[in-house]
Amino acid sequence: MLRSVIISGPPAIGKTTIAKGLGEEFGLKYLSGGDVLKEMAKDQGFETDRDDFWDTEEGMNFLNIRKGNPEFDKQVDEKLKKIFLTEDVIITSYTLPWLVQDGIKIWLAGSHENSAKRMTMRDDISMSDALEIVKKRYDENKTLYHRLYGFNFGEDLSVFSIVIHTDDLGPKQVLEQAKSAVKKYYDSQTITKS
Numbered sequence: 001m002l003r004s005v006i007i008s009g010p011p012a013i014g015k016t017t018i019a020k021g022l023g024e025e026f027g028l029k030y031l032s033g034g035d036v037l038k039e040m041a042k043d044q045g046f047e048t049d050r051d052d053f054w055d056t057e058e059g060m061n062f063l064n065i066r067k068g069n070p071e072f073d074k075q076v077d078e079k080l081k082k083i084f085l086t087e088d089v090i091i092t093s094y095t096l097p098w099l100v101q102d103g104i105k106i107w108l109a110g111s112h113e114n115s116a117k118r119m120t121m122r123d124d125i126s127m128s129d130a131l132e133i134v135k136k137r138y139d140e141n142k143t144l145y146h147r148l149y150g151f152n153f154g155e156d157l158s159v160f161s162i163v164i165h166t167d168d169l170g171p172k173q174v175l176e177q178a179k180s181a182v183k184k185y186y187d188s189q190t191i192t193k194s
Contacts, residue, residue, distance in 0.1 A: 003028060005090040005182055008097050009108030010154060011054075011137040012115040012122070012130075014171060015092040018108065021175040022182060023090045031083060033093035036076045037066075052123045055133050063140065070148050094141055097159045098151045104185040106178055107157050110166040112138065161185055 005028065007019045016032065023030040034054065041062040042048045053059045066072045073095070080096050083089055084103065097105040116130035123130070142153045157163055162181040166174050 003088045003186060004084050004103035006084070006096050006100075006103060006105045007090065007092045007108065007178075008094060008105065008160075009166075010110065010112070010115055011134050011141070012119040013108045013110050013166060014118060014174060015108060017171050018106075018175055018178050019090050019092045021171075022178055025179055026090075026182060028088050028090040031080070031089055031091050033076055033080055033091060033096065036079055037072065040072055040076065054137070055119065055123055055125070060136075063137075067140065067144060070144075073144065073148060094153060095145055095149065098145075098149060098156075104161045104182055105159055106181060107160040107163045108166050108174065109157075109163050114167045 003026065005019075005022060005026075007015045007022075009015055019030050019032075022028065038048045038053060041053075041059075044062065044065070046053075046058055046062050048058075050056060054063070077093075077095050077099055080091055080093055081100055084091055084096060084100055097107070112131060112134050115134045116127055119125065119130035119134060120127050125133075138154065145151060145153045162177075164174055164177050164181075169177075
């Protein structure tokens with residue numbers, strides 16, 4: 001039985017931190033949908049070496065190009081679907097939870113303000129700049145994914161196995177809840193298959 005996990009949620013909510021922690025705990029390879037999209041940006045001539053590429057002017061420019069060409073996202077999603085269905089993996093992705101049936105899907109919920117605070121610490125930018133970036137990325141993603149696939153990003157959470165509300169939790173607390181959810185899910189799958 002494949003063991004696959006998807007972590008989704010708004011921009012800068014802590015998806016990567018939780019995914020890497022789960023990967024270590026359960027021996028799963030970690031893959032980011034953003035990294036696959038970043039590879040495509042690099043192929044288009046963008047300088048993508050910075051960890052915070054998506055929050056830079058260069059990253060925003062690529063996102064504007066991407067808005068006009070849905071093939072970027074569709075290609076990324078097809079790659080992620082194939083990996084998800086054939087490997088033991090943990091993937092961070094905005095779209096994958098709505099595009100595949102199996103595995104455990106975790107949504108990290110939180111306010112724009114909470115995401116912006118994380119971004120100020122991670123990227124050393126002001127709160128007002130971080131809040132503007134977070135809101136813009138969230139709104140643009142929501143519009144794009146509704147247009148491409150017809151789902152309501154951040155609103156229709158019915159596809160998720162668990163929703164973890166992060167605003168009043170530290171990263172360790174969120175990770176512990178995620179670990180517990182993954183263990184419970186896969187223990188129940190093992191019992192069902194027996």
